[in-house]
Amino acid sequence: NSTTDTLIRAELISFARDPGIGDTPEPGSLEHYGDGLLWLKGQHIHAVGHFNELLPSLPENSDVLDYRDKLIMPGFIDTHVHYVQLDIMASYGRQLLDWLNDYTFPEECRFANHEHAEALSNAFLDEMLRAGTTTSQVFGSSHQGSVDAFFTACQKRRLRMLAGKVLMDRNAPEALMDGTTGIAASERLIEDWHGKQRLGYSVTPRFAPTSTKTQMDAAGALLRNDPSLWLQTHLAENSGELDWVAELFPGSRDYLSVYEEAGLVGSRSTFAHGIHLDNGMRKRLAERGANIAFCPSSNLFLGSGLFDREAANETGMAFTYASDIGAGTDLSGFDTLKSAYQVGQLRGQPLTAWQGFYGLTKGNAKALSLDSHIGQLAPTLEADFVVIDTQATSLLKRRINHCKTLGERLFALMMLADDRAIYETWAGGICQHHRDN
Ligand code: GUN
Ligand code: ZN
Incomplete structure (x- = not known):
């Protein structure tokens, strides 16, 4: 059903454009919602934002998937x-x-x-x-x-x-x-x-x-x-x-x-x-x-x-x-x-x-000239994204919990994470992979 609403509450990270080569991302490039909401309609993304700001516009009695301990990025x-x-x-x-x-x-x-x-x-x-x-x-x-x-x-x-x-x-x-x-x-x-x-x-x-x-x-x-x-x-x-x-x-x-x-x-x-x-x-x-x-x-x-x-x-x-x-x-x-x-x-x-x-x-x-379809968490784009479990292994958990900033956390993920940290993979608005354990 192409009009099904799927609502996911999680930390969201996505890039609107190149963050540049400096130690901090250029203003306007990083989109980060610590307590975010990813709202899908069918195979596409309908809305992305802070959970509290989007809450009033949600359909009545909607089920929200609670992934607050997870981090979502584009696939x-x-x-x-x-x-x-x-x-x-x-x-x-x-x-x-x-x-x-x-x-x-x-x-x-x-x-x-x-x-x-x-x-x-x-x-x-x-x-x-x-x-x-x-x-x-x-x-x-x-x-x-x-x-x-x-x-x-x-x-x-x-x-x-x-x-x-x-x-x-x-x-x-x-x-x-x-x-x-x-x-x-x-x-x-x-x-x-x-x-x-x-x-x-x-x-x-x-x-x-x-x-x-x-x-x-x-x-x-x-x-x-x-x-x-x-x-x-x-x-x-x-x-x-x-x-x-x-x-x-x-x-x-x-x-x-x-x-x-x-x-x-x-x-x-x-x-x-x-x-x-x-x-x-x-x-x-x-x-x-x-x-x-x-x-x-x-x-x-x-x-x-x-x-x-x-x-x-x-x-x-x-x-x-x-x-x-x-x-x-x-x-x-x-x-x-x-x-x-x-x-x-x-x-x-x-x-x-x-x-x-x-x-x-x-x-x-x-x-690849595919950026009007994929690569960002943004309205109208296709709902292809990964749900990352930053606590997936005991080592990752120790290291991530020791990080003070988002930059440190992302860097630790880049160096220490592997497929065990991929909790779910969604494509075309449906969950296509769910980690075994
Ligand atoms: N160059 C030509 N064919 C190949 C290939 O299959 N792999 C790699 N790495 N290089 C190539
Ligand atoms: Zn090759």
Whole structure:
């Protein structure tokens, strides 16, 4: 019933805009209600405010869910993740190119089997919701059925999700290459899924080494035909990859220009990693409004390098936060922020909790052009949010109860919390995950 009222009394935290890089959030950026009310109508947020101020306007005899000991934030967003790699997380001891050949490509071959794709789609969504993530931008395998299975599972749960079929027509195992059929398969998936319910299609050339110029040009043509499509790929993650791209594209000025020449760089484009860029490339990305998905736990795991947030800020290049499972080591947004903080420390660029939680919610939503739908607790937006239990473990409880300010509490959560602190995850106005104990 689309007009059902749901009323939740809790501490509410959300960002109206970027809090800036200072130790305290810029005025007007943070919205915090210590004793707040989140009022849902059906799948959307109807009102947000102080409990006492909204009380007189509530429908008579309404039931209010009492979550006063919990903290509610917008659902976490993961801008770059491979659902098909869930089962190869934590595969030991390789850097990118060996890791792809030894673990990733063999695993992705399994997605020719539709039952496997269905099982993994559901397992992945269960894990994402358990971690408090309500929206992600997802790589399937090169099999179109992998994306049908994924979107079908998302549709059943009414989730807002972006996904696409990997395009790969060279330098990969025979069983994973789509030759000249990859673009037609993408077009069929776009026709069937893009804009259906809360689903969107991301055109997904894996990365320059595994697509011919012909395939990348055709991917660019898809984007020109329909500007509402998204684009996801990888860029400048690993030094072996950079050498390979230079060898494969001797006529291109640099790695980014390979994508520019194919028409793949726009405001709906997400490039994972972007570790090894110069300021010229960063400025070109900024001018096009594209974003780099910073995947800190993946970058640490594969030994790829340390993303430079300061250079991003100085050049105006947007970046987002992502897990990059299966190279990432955790699906939890808390863990992504912890790793981002650690990467920042090694660069002398510590990350504030304000930046971190803004990034995971409103910042990621904005960079994906989804901020009119998700990323904030605000009227008319979709009711996708996490209910956080700051007392979830004895350690967390000790540390949180020792904090004097909201900033300290959020920072402790960023460093110590994990999926045990996700009490509930709501999407589309319904509770989709409730912690077991
Ligand atoms: N570059 C190309 N493919 C991949 C992938 O699957 N994972 C990561 N981390 N980098 C890539
Ligand atoms: Zn990736």
